[in-house]
Amino acid sequence: MRFSTNAARLVLLFGWLGIGLSFPTFGPGLADDKGDEPKKGQNIITRDVCVIGGGASGTYAATRLRELGHSVVLVEREDHLGGHTRTYFDPAGRPIDYGVWVYSNNTDQVRFFEHFNIATTGQDFTRISQGSQRIDLRTGQSVPPPVGSLVDAMTRYTQVLLQHPYLADGWELPGPVPEDLLLPFRDFIVRYDLGPAVEVLTLYIQGLGDILDYPAVYIMKYFSFGVILGIQSGFTTSASLANIRLYEAAQTELGADALLSSTIIAAQRTDEGHNMLVSTPDGIRLIRADKLIIAIPPLLQNLEPFDLDYRESDLFAQFDYSHYYTTVLNLSGVPQDVQILNRAVDTPYNIPVLPSTYVFYPSQIPALFSGFFGGGTQNLTEEEVRAIIRDNVRQLRNAGYDVSDDPEILAYGNHSPFNLFVSSEAIATGFYRDLYSLQGQRRTWYTGAAWHAHDSAALWQFTERLLQRVIAD
Ligand SMILES: Cc1cc2nc3c(=O)[nH]c(=O)nc-3n(C[C@H](O)[C@H](O)[C@H](O)COP(=O)(O)OP(=O)(O)OC[C@H]3O[C@@H](n4cnc5c(N)ncnc54)[C@H](O)[C@@H]3O)c2cc1C
CATH class of the missing domain: 3.90.660 (Polyamine Oxidase; Chain A, domain 2)
Structure with missing residues (x-):
């Protein structure tokens, strides 16, 4: 089992929670939530997959995995899902999308909207x-x-x-x-x-x-x-002209499986599974997940609590952003x-x-x-x-x-941070080859714009393909 630089903090926090560091067994008296909705006071959330980030990619991953029969918990820093999707409502309730506003067309985009019964129209x-x-x-x-x-x-x-x-x-x-x-x-x-x-x-x-x-x-x-x-x-958009409705529907479907206003504060990632401490509005919880999907910008400042090894740190440190x-x-x-x-x-x-x-x-x-x-x-x-x-x-x-x-x-x-990029020299010498070699390592997979493109529909397609690998592993 590997320990990150957060090891000391982990020991303190796990100790504070009354959780022994021998992860395979639970500490005495702790409620174990094996796939049911996490309830207030339950300290341990056990899931097949933990998804970090509830933007376009993370929301797709979490809802699709559930649809395919896997238990999931999603951790989102903001108090709502949607990432770059922002909708303003005027006092009369009329919407203006001032983030993501149109979608290119592919079958995953169509299925995602249909799953939530959200009508679409041409832009x-x-x-x-x-x-x-x-x-x-x-x-x-x-x-x-x-x-x-x-x-x-x-x-x-x-x-x-x-x-x-x-x-x-x-x-x-x-x-x-x-x-x-x-x-x-x-x-x-x-x-x-x-x-x-x-x-x-x-x-x-x-x-x-x-x-x-x-x-x-x-x-x-x-x-x-x-x-x-x-x-x-023609692009597609929500018929209501309020793209946030898609994520509101996803949030409703995920219910308490979406931990909002929450962040991972420390983690131990192993080939046997992951133990992650998550700070939630209801207090600190332990997530135990077999697999991890990271769907947030892979910058060091975001991933520092994730028990990065040298190779991961070295790659993520190379990104600059706009x-x-x-x-x-x-x-x-x-x-x-x-x-x-x-x-x-x-x-x-x-x-x-x-x-x-x-x-x-x-x-x-x-x-x-x-x-x-x-x-x-x-x-x-x-x-x-x-x-x-x-x-x-x-x-x-x-x-x-x-x-x-x-x-x-x-x-x-x-x-x-919006667009993550590296230099031509880094690309020429295999930056993205090395980055992609992280997929599946330490039972961790990655999706999001930095792994493909700033295109929601293309990301849903990318994530769909990734999920087949996550499930098969
Ligand atoms: C203004 C604007 C307009 C755009 N318009 C379009 C458009 O019309 N059509 C289109 O297809 N694409 C558009 N895009 C691109 C689109 O936003 C991206 O393709 C897509 O949102 C990227 O999805 P993602 O899942 O990578 O990240 P995001 O959607 O950014 O999601 C990342 C999520 O992770 C959360 N997060 C970050 N750090 C943490 C953390 N440490 N812990 C927990 N959660 C965290 C964030 O709060 C966010 O919810 C637009 C982007 C912008 C900014």
């Missing part, structure tokens, strides 16, 4: 019938649209994407890793003459930060073939049939200078817009984000819009 883009207003939100200056043929550039991009079909399944890259994938995106744009497509690409792949410096493979993972199909044939924020705000004075795109007059391809707003997108509620905001590599406070957004809005006055000097920000979401 309606006709709301912005007057198209985009391109404005430099540092000054209010108008910016011309990109020159050249968008269709031709997107065709070239798609042709390159089709040369790398394995990107649709995860990060199992050929060796040696094809040079195109490792090029800085700025060089990839030049090589394939993608200039006219950069605006569209960057609109769909918000939140990455300085995209020109990214290895091109991250752009190809994010703006995937699934996204291209979605643009061509910062991404969203808001709902009142922009009366801006017509409801345009989106405001932040474009810089003086940068390559007019890519906006971060930290700043990417886009103000009109909602179905008069005067209310969702605002998507990139922090790049800067970790901003809520106050800093709000201050920059207010300044961005003020610049709209110079563009001729009669907006308030002090726009009301009705909802705010911090989606950081």
Whole structure:
């Protein structure tokens, strides 16, 4: 049995709980909850699988495993499931999705919605019938649209994407890793003459930060073939226009098997199974699980309590990440049939200078817009984000819009850490090969955006395949 650097804390905590460190037997007098719903006062929760994180991937994993007959406990840090899915409801109860809002189409996406009896519909883009207003939100200056043929550039991009079909399944890259994938995106744009497509690409792949410096493979993972199909044939969204309903339904189904506002504080992972101390609103509990699925961003600061070995620590320490924020705000004075795109007059391809707003997108509620905001590599406070957004809005006055000097920000979401990435050098020398070799090691499996892509439906498909391996093991 291995002990992490938390060993001392573990001994204290387990001792405090009255649990002996000889895990195969329970301490005297402790309630053992073998698959029934955990009840207040029960210290030990015994399950086939423990899932960490209740975002897109973790919620899918937990509910699907239960459907397949396995007992599960899910540990989520927030007081609700959904991860990057955020829905604002106005006083009349009308929703605005200001996180995840559309889904690419695959059978797992369809089944997941059907399982919860949540009706879906095609995404309606006709709301912005007057198209985009391109404005430099540092000054209010108008910016011309990109020159050249968008269709031709997107065709070239798609042709390159089709040369790398394995990107649709995860990060199992050929060796040696094809040079195109490792090029800085700025060089990839030049090589394939993608200039006219950069605006569209960057609109769909918000939140990455300085995209020109990214290895091109991250752009190809994010703006995937699934996204291209979605643009061509339509994305799916909840018919209620409130994507959070999916996760509310999942939360109801999981009941007390979802430990909300809870985090693992210490763990011992062994080849025989896992013992994890979880801090819950009802106190500290012990989870005993045969298998573990980690569905949170695999950063050291998140995984430190998980008894990492040297190899795991070394890999997770290599990730860097970007910062991404969203808001709902009142922009009366801006017509409801345009989106405001932040474009810089003086940068390559007019890519906006971060930290700043990417886009103000009109909602179905008069005067209310969702605002998507990139922090790049800067970790901003809520106050800093709000201050920059207010300044961005003020610049709209110079563009001729009669907006308030002090726009009301009705909802705010911090989606950081957002995109996890490593350098081209690390990718070339097998970072993702090594990362994937962790799957199943120490009876621990991983899913989530860092293991595939920032695409909920693609993650459900990825997780579905992973679960077959988890079950078979
Ligand atoms: C603003 C925005 C808009 C997006 N729009 C779309 C879209 O329209 N369509 C689409 O397909 N994708 C979209 N995405 C991408 C989508 O969010 C990701 O594909 C997906 O949410 C990633 O799922 P995940 O399970 O990896 O992580 P998340 O959904 O982030 O879930 C991780 C969960 O783990 C929890 N957690 C973190 N640390 C801990 C811890 N230590 N202990 C316990 N729990 C923890 C978090 O609270 C969170 O609930 C968008 C993302 C953002 C940010």
